Amino acid sequence: MQTTIHETAIIDDGAEIGDGSRIWHFVHVCGGAKIGKCVSLGQNVFVGNKVTIGDHCKIQNNVSVYDNVTLEDGVFCGPSMVFTNVYNPRALVSRKTEYRDTLVRKGATLGANCTIVCGVTIGQFAFIGAGTVVNKDVPAYALMVGVPARQIGWISEFGDRLQIPIDGSGNATCAQSGEEYLLNEGVLTRVENKS
Numbered sequence: 001m002q003t004t005i006h007e008t009a010i011i012d013d014g015a016e017i018g019d020g021s022r023i024w025h026f027v028h029v030c031g032g033a034k035i036g037k038c039v040s041l042g043q044n045v046f047v048g049n050k051v052t053i054g055d056h057c058k059i060q061n062n063v064s065v066y067d068n069v070t071l072e073d074g075v076f077c078g079p080s081m082v083f084t085n086v087y088n089p090r091a092l093v094s095r096k097t098e099y100r101d102t103l104v105r106k107g108a109t110l111g112a113n114c115t116i117v118c119g120v121t122i123g124q125f126a127f128i129g130a131g132t133v134v135n136k137d138v139p140a141y142a143l144m145v146g147v148p149a150r151q152i153g154w155i156s157e158f159g160d161r162l163q164i165p166i167d168g169s170g171n172a173t174c175a176q177s178g179e180e181y182l183l184n185e186g187v188l189t190r191v192e193n194k195s
Contacts, residue, residue, distance in 0.1 A: 001038070015047075018055065036073065050099075054106070068099040068118070075104050078112035078130065085118045105140065107157060127155045141181070141188040154188050156181065164188075 001020030005011060009023045014031035020038040023029070027041045032049030035041075039053055042061040047053065051065050054073035059065065063077050066085040071077075085099045100119035104110065108122045111130035122128065123140030133147045143153040143161060154162040156174035162181055164172040170183045171191075180191040 042079070060112070069102045069104075071104045072106040072108075072124075074107045076109045078110055078114065080113050081110045082113075082115040083118070084116070087118055109159070125155065125157045127159070139187065141190075154181070154183070157190065162188075 003017055003019060004022045006023060006025050008025050009027040011029045012031035015029045016034045018035060018037035018039065021035060023041045025043040027045045029035065029047045030049040033047045033051045035047065035053045036055035036057065038056050040058045042059060044062045045059050046064040048065060048067040050067035052070045053065065054071055054075065056073055057071050057075045059077040060079040062080040064083065066083050068085045069083050083102060086095045087100055089095060102116060102118050102120060104122045105124035107125040109127045110116065111128050111132065113130055114128045114132045114134065117135040120134055120137050122134065122138045123142060125140060126138045126142045126144065128134055128149065129145035132145050132149045134144065134149045138144055141154050142151045143155045144150065145152055151166055153166060154164050156162055156177060156179055158174050158177040158179065160174050160176050162172040162174065164170045164183050167186050169185065172181050182189055182191050
């Protein structure tokens with residue numbers, strides 16, 4: 001697979017970019033970045049030195065992925081969403097030794113204009129709604145909205161809302177994919193098909 005890099009993009013020496021990735025207009029990738037296969041970086045994306053981006057991620061226009069952010073495979077970052085890496089920034093105080101790690105697990109969606117405050121983990125296939133501000137860890141498959149983020153439900157790997165209570169126990173089937181999910185004591189898991 002051929003990697004596509006637009007002529008206006010700046011790729012610093014040392015950056016690792018996987019096969020089949022597409023890097024569009026005015027992107028800047030720093031030299032220490034590790035970018036997987038088949039990744040799409042939209043217009044005006046910035047990728048810092050201490051960043052790892054897994055395979056098949058899609059990062060839309062105007063997103064800056066700062067140092068200490070890790071995206072596992074298949075993460076979607078909506079237009080103009082925001083990562084931070086310092087919890088209490090000041091222009092007059094250097095805090096480069098205080099960066100906090102942010103981890104976004106496989107398949108999660110970060111909606112347009114949402115903000116992910118540094119130091120959190122977003123669970124696999126979680127869905128962060130547009131404009132949401134996340135300042136604490138998010139469970140796998142959680143549907144989160146608001147400022148600050150609050151959980152309003154569960155979502156399937158396909159991206160459909162599951163008809164299941166937020167707390168307690170129960171099960172649900174994704175109407176689109178037929179995948180089954182089990183909620184047990186507030187933790188949602190996908191039931192593996194054994195056939």
